[in-house]
Amino acid sequence: MNIVLIVIDTLRADHLSCYGYFRETSPTLDRIAKEGVLFENYYASGIATGPGFTSIITGRYPTTHKYYLTPYNVTNVLSFDDNIPVLAEIMWVNGYTTVAIDNLINFKSRPKHFLRGYEYYINPSKSPFVPAASLMAEQANKKIIPWIKAHSYERFFMFIHYWDPHLPYNQPRAYRELYRHEKGKFGDLKILESPDGYKYVPGWGKLDEIVEESDGRTIDLYDGEIAYVDNAIAEVVETLKDEGILDDTLLIITSDHGEGLGQHGIWGHAGLHENIIKLPLILRYPKKFPKGIRVKSYVQHADIVPTILELAGIDNQDVFDGSSLRKSINSNIRDFAVSEAWGERAIIFNEWKLIIHYERELRVLKEIYPKPFTRQNYRALIPILRKTFIKGNKGYELYNIVNDPMEIHNLAEEYPSKVKELEEMIEKWIVSKVGDNDPINYLGNYVQPQPV
Numbered sequence: 001m002n003i004v005l006i007v008i009d010t011l012r013a014d015h016l017s018c019y020g021y022f023r024e025t026s027p028t029l030d031r032i033a034k035e036g037v038l039f040e041n042y043y044a045s046g047i048a049t050g051p052g053f054t055s056i057i058t059g060r061y062p063t064t065h066k067y068y069l070t071p072y073n074v075t076n077v078l079s080f081d082d083n084i085p086v087l088a089e090i091m092w093v094n095g096y097t098t099v100a101i102d103n104l105i106n107f108k109s110r111p112k113h114f115l116r117g118y119e120y121y122i123n124p125s126k127s128p129f130v131p132a133a134s135l136m137a138e139q140a141n142k143k144i145i146p147w148i149k150a151h152s153y154e155r156f157f158m159f160i161h162y163w164d165p166h167l168p169y170n171q172p173r174a175y176r177e178l179y180r181h182e183k184g185k186f187g188d189l190k191i192l193e194s195p196d197g198y199k200y201v202p203g204w205g206k207l208d209e210i211v212e213e214s215d216g217r218t219i220d221l222y223d224g225e226i227a228y229v230d231n232a233i234a235e236v237v238e239t240l241k242d243e244g245i246l247d248d249t250l251l252i253i254t255s256d257h258g259e260g261l262g263q264h265g266i267w268g269h270a271g272l273h274e275n276i277i278k279l280p281l282i283l284r285y286p287k288k289f290p291k292g293i294r295v296k297s298y299v300q301h302a303d304i305v306p307t308i309l310e311l312a313g314i315d316n317q318d319v320f321d322g323s324s325l326r327k328s329i330n331s332n333i334r335d336f337a338v339s340e341a342w343g344e345r346a347i348i349f350n351e352w353k354l355i356i357h358y359e360r361e362l363r364v365l366k367e368i369y370p371k372p373f374t375r376q377n378y379r380a381l382i383p384i385l386r387k388t389f390i391k392g393n394k395g396y397e398l399y400n401i402v403n404d405p406m407e408i409h410n411l412a413e414e415y416p417s418k419v420k421e422l423e424e425m426i427e428k429w430i431v432s433k434v435g436d437n438d439p440i441n442y443l444g445n446y447v448q449p450q451p452v
């Protein structure tokens, strides 16, 4: 068995046609999903790029790998613990040829744990000074396709990192012009009504809050990037097929985090709202997985490593937070999902979702903004906190994501007992992982944000 793990940066689930999006953005992923398994409730373990990729390659949540940052523009701020094993190392030790087509090393912090374990680390950027996110899928494919052809007789683990849906939107012209929404007119969009009574466009937000353009960025361009990377994946799949190894390859396609697209006042990927943490996960391996199955159990980044090891028959003694996705097909592997960012955690439990903003995050905001930090003025400070209900030294957002899928109405003040119940669940979860040593209490300040 070979393994090809494809991570598409900044890809939210609800912009893919196989996840119900009203535009046909993803014909290749739709086809792979029909030939494999699609996970409907897949949540990031960690946000954003740094924590997300670290969770994907360690099988852990940030609470246990403690890499809470995405230090793309700062040097030497954070060292990852060398004692925590990463996926490529385990595969290499167990006889796999390991290859990454990735450029995370272009981050100014040079995060070396993304290099560990690779016999071949191929950086398609061609320069360490190029911003990682500007990489185009065709540059990556120029490295991926010849490598597969040259090594198809080996047993390999391949990690592919595409950046296209991330800013800048620099796709070829055909994909820039693929979707055209006319500003102010909503006839081309799918409009639904939420159970609690507002109109919204799935993937775009509440109708009267949609941001149609921000500094030249549009949802049309974001969707065009998705279609572009989808086509690049078709070329990779075609190559595997031509080499006669497609059905003997475990193909996993996922993302590190989503994208705000103007919802909650954010164009970027901060915070823990659904547009940022609910991601695609599609898996194809006909020898062990049924065809065309859609799984509803909560699954997370941390489940990827245990799944790969189980399917590869690797009996590993390391401890992971996640479980094999095979188990999730017939039963729930967890009762709730947890997603983390620097200074925040979210728990998703049936129709309820609680986001907790911890003291450190609130204090950082207080230090940045010298005005008194009161409930009246924090709303204007930063979009991430604009709806947060502050109580004591924490902030809370409680949503009913069935009635209010766009997370418009923060119910934290109205339902204190629900907040308490969910917070207790998250606290028990933390204790089960790290006892009383919750790393979120030891985050550095905003100048040098790192666990100490």
Ligand SMILES: [Zn+2]
Pocket: 009, 010, 048, 049, 050, 256, 257
């Ligand atoms: Zn990212």
